[in-house]
Amino acid sequence: xxxxxxxxxxxxxxxxxxxxxxxxxxxxxxxxxxxxxxxxxxxxxxxxxxxxxxxxxxxxxxxxxxxxxxxxxxxxxxxxxxxxxxxxxxxxxxxxxxxxxxxxxxxxxxxxxxxxxxxxxxxxxxxxxxxxxxxxxxxxxxxxxxxxxxxxxxxxxxxxxxxxxxxxxxxxxxxxxxxxxxxxxxxxxxxxxxxxxxxxxxxxxxxxxxxxxxxxxxxxxxxxxxxxxxxxxxxxxxxxxxxxxxxxxxxxxxxxxxxxxxxxxxxxxxxxxxxxxxxxxxxxxxxxxxxxxxxxxxxxxxxxxxxxxxxxxxxxxxxxxxxxxxxxxxxxxxxxxxxxxxxxxxxxxxxxxxxxxxxxxxxxxxxxxxxxxxxxxxxxxxxxxxxxxxxxxxxxxxxxxxxxxxxxxxxxxxxxxxxxxxxxxxxxxxxxxxxxxxxxxxxxxxxxxxxxxxxxxxxxxxxxxxxxxxxxxxxxxxxxxxxxxxxxxxxxxxxxxxxxxx
Amino acid sequence: xxxxxxxxxxxxxxxxxxxxxxxxxxxxxxxxxxxxxxxxxxxxxxxxxxxxxxxxxxxxxxxxxxxxxxxxxxxxxxxxxxxxxxxxxxxxxxxxxxxxxxxxxxxxxxxxxxxxx
Amino acid sequence: xxxxxxxxxxxxxxxxxxxxxxxxxxxxxxxxxxxxxxxxxxxxxxxxxxxxxxxxxxxxxxxxxxxxxxxxxxxxxxxxxxxxxxxxxxxxxxxxxxxxxxxxxxxxxxx
Numbered sequence: 001x002x003x004x005x006x007x008x009x010x011x012x013x014x015x016x017x018x019x020x021x022x023x024x025x026x027x028x029x030x031x032x033x034x035x036x037x038x039x040x041x042x043x044x045x046x047x048x049x050x051x052x053x054x055x056x057x058x059x060x061x062x063x064x065x066x067x068x069x070x071x072x073x074x075x076x077x078x079x080x081x082x083x084x085x086x087x088x089x090x091x092x093x094x095x096x097x098x099x100x101x102x103x104x105x106x107x108x109x110x111x112x113x114x115x116x117x118x119x120x121x122x123x124x125x126x127x128x129x130x131x132x133x134x135x136x137x138x139x140x141x142x143x144x145x146x147x148x149x150x151x152x153x154x155x156x157x158x159x160x161x162x163x164x165x166x167x168x169x170x171x172x173x174x175x176x177x178x179x180x181x182x183x184x185x186x187x188x189x190x191x192x193x194x195x196x197x198x199x200x201x202x203x204x205x206x207x208x209x210x211x212x213x214x215x216x217x218x219x220x221x222x223x224x225x226x227x228x229x230x231x232x233x234x235x236x237x238x239x240x241x242x243x244x245x246x247x248x249x250x251x252x253x254x255x256x257x258x259x260x261x262x263x264x265x266x267x268x269x270x271x272x273x274x275x276x277x278x279x280x281x282x283x284x285x286x287x288x289x290x291x292x293x294x295x296x297x298x299x300x301x302x303x304x305x306x307x308x309x310x311x312x313x314x315x316x317x318x319x320x321x322x323x324x325x326x327x328x329x330x331x332x333x334x335x336x337x338x339x340x341x342x343x344x345x346x347x348x349x350x351x352x353x354x355x356x357x358x359x360x361x362x363x364x365x366x367x368x369x370x371x372x373x374x375x376x377x378x379x380x381x382x383x384x385x386x387x388x389x390x391x392x393x394x395x396x397x398x399x400x401x402x403x404x405x406x407x408x409x410x411x412x413x414x415x416x417x418x419x420x421x422x423x424x425x426x427x428x429x430x431x432x433x434x435x436x437x438x439x440x441x442x443x444x445x446x447x448x449x450x451x452x453x454x455x456x457x458x459x460x461x462x463x464x465x466x467x468x469x470x471x472x473x474x475x476x477x478x479x480x481x482x483x484x485x486x487x488x489x490x491x492x493x494x495x496x497x498x499x500x501x502x
Numbered sequence: 503x504x505x506x507x508x509x510x511x512x513x514x515x516x517x518x519x520x521x522x523x524x525x526x527x528x529x530x531x532x533x534x535x536x537x538x539x540x541x542x543x544x545x546x547x548x549x550x551x552x553x554x555x556x557x558x559x560x561x562x563x564x565x566x567x568x569x570x571x572x573x574x575x576x577x578x579x580x581x582x583x584x585x586x587x588x589x590x591x592x593x594x595x596x597x598x599x600x601x602x603x604x605x606x607x608x609x610x611x612x613x614x615x616x617x618x619x
Numbered sequence: 620x621x622x623x624x625x626x627x628x629x630x631x632x633x634x635x636x637x638x639x640x641x642x643x644x645x646x647x648x649x650x651x652x653x654x655x656x657x658x659x660x661x662x663x664x665x666x667x668x669x670x671x672x673x674x675x676x677x678x679x680x681x682x683x684x685x686x687x688x689x690x691x692x693x694x695x696x697x698x699x700x701x702x703x704x705x706x707x708x709x710x711x712x713x714x715x716x717x718x719x720x721x722x723x724x725x726x727x728x729x730x
Binding site: 137141144145151155158160163164166170171175181182184185188194241244245300306 | 514521527530534537538541544545548576577580583584587590591594595598599601602605606614615616617619
């Protein structure tokens with residue numbers, strides 16, 4: 001029984017990221033750089049095993065509370081893991097392990113790989129830190145570390161587009177984080193504490209019905225800072241540029257990891273910290289605007305990674321729509337869509353990376369007819385494209401069906417109709433992408449393009465198998481997501497477990 | 503109304519004005535810095551207590567005196583952490599500005615917009 | 620939430636879709652020409668506006684691919700697509716406007 005499993009899941013990648021530059025210098029001297037790469041893969045797999053170790057305890061209904069330094073919670077930092085936390089930690093550590101296996105071959109032509117692996121382990125450590133912590137300022141510090149590592153990873157290749165995309169991401173992200181810090185300082189002034197459970201208790205004493213003006217300002221500041229990270233509609237402008245310019249392994253980690261962590265933080269702030277489940281009406285409207293803008297902008301793109309970025313913006317709209325409906329079915333559908341979004345977005349970006357690795361371009365006008373050269377990649381990309389549009393044997397159908405039924409049952413059939421129309425538009429632009437890349441005439445210079453290497457195909461095949469399994473057995477997905485739903489609506493249980501029965 | 507709060511709010515609005523109106527990248531970085539400093543000033547001045555002493559327990563000030571008369575030490579720790587984060591982000595922004603000048607020969611942000619649509 | 624019973628269970632829907640796809644494949648195979656179609660040089664130069672185009676090098680332009688949909692959603696593409704102009708100051712203005720809209724929306728929903 002490993003007592004310290006929660007803190008080890010944060011410390012092991014952090015110490016790994018501090019050791020990686022030293023190991024990189026040593027292995028470069030003796031010309032055995034594979035040892036550094038395999039060290040990084042080993043650390044990500046150890047983190048995944050630690051999260052899987054904590055899984056049965058949390059799924060039985062207990063909330064694991066780990067006190068740092070044995071200080072009791074309002075005066076010390078604690079790590080509190082309930083059903084919602086463990087779902088996000090599972091997604092993040094799983095996708096990070098697959099991305100590190102993928103980048104063994106993908107980053108072969110780049111130099112400076114010691115720094116790349118350092119940043120990769122640092123972003124994994126900070127994502128685990130945001131997910132597992134129970135203290136609000138600790139969450140902000142890890143959120144900033146995650147953002148800073150993300151800015152550096154976007155600018156990794158130092159081309160003209162990487163620099164421009166990273167500058168835009170950095171300025172918008174810093175503005176968002178500063179507004180978030182302003183919200184934290186207002187909360188500290190109002191309540192006098194920084195522990196999530198303690199703040200939740202004191203805000204419920206102040207009363208949120210009707211909400212005093214100060215709490216409206218605080219909630220708006222916190223939500224603005226977080227919406228920039230998850231790319232909700234007026235704040236989404238950095239995402240297509242950053243996803244177009246970053247290396248594709250990193251973009252797979254962003255689309256599946258940082259977006260999931262951002263949605264988790266927003267759910268924590270709205271449901272556990274403030275306890276305002278009635279805010280769902282606003283989330284429904286914002287979610288539907290995000291869905292529509294993302295899908296319509298994706299229809300007119302020329303570049304594959306930019307098209308997939310707008311598609312990611314659209315899927316976040318689905319998640320917010322599902323969670324905003326407020327019924328049990330709606331929240332479960334939204335969280336199931338969060339899990340599915342991580343799986344098929346990572347799959348699609350890894351396929352785009354495989355095409356870029358072998359061919360050298362992702363411009364849809366210059367590609368064509370690659371299905372004879374890269375049959376396995378074509379098959380996996382088609383599985384991802386059908387899954388994201390909600391076609392039946394794949395997992396997208398299960399979660400989107402749940403969201404549609406939840407909309408009809410909650411009495412908001414207009415939003416269900418809108419979601420179905422946006423699904424059709426999703427299928428439209430993804431079929432355009434499949435047609436332009438894999439079918440049709442093949443230009444003469446692509447005669448000798450080979451299939452992607454096996455190390456890159458293995459994570460993609462694993463994700464595609466997960467797509468099919470979660471689609472054919474949707475009750476498995478609902479079973480994974482039900483503890484998260486129970487934790488989300490159970491604010492009192494969280495406060496009671498962390499503060500120890502006060 | 504404490505003078506610190508008014509100055510902090512003015513600094514935040516000046517920083518926001520710089521970010522929205524100025525087009526040179528270095529001026530936008532300076533605006534971001536002023537915004538962040540305004541937020542730090544706001545956070546520290548929230549721990550102030552009228553006629554307070556420094557929160558250090560010494561021989562002449564035992565713990566009970568510090569607990570009733572001292573200013574709040576927690577916001578000071580939070581601001582130190584935040585200053586470190588801000589230094590990292592500014593350092594990265596300025597090094598990216600050097601690269602941007604090398605590629606585009608200008609630092610005007612309305613000219614550096616080859617990624618659009 | 621039960622997915623099993625009814626017409627919309629995933630297994631049943633997949634089988635129906637595969638049967639439909641099989642029928643479409645049969646129809647396509649049945650309509651194949653014996654000799655492959657290749658346009659004559661006169662036709663190629665007409666469609667290529669007087670130049671010599673090679674059929675292997677021509678693809679559909681990806682931005683104009685869905686021009687009927689663009690015509691249907693014209694207000695959106697006239698006003699919001701130029702908004703993604705690439706200028707950083709415009710994007711930061713959206714952030715500030717979005718913050719004000721969020722504050723008004725929260726005040727409307729929760730008061």
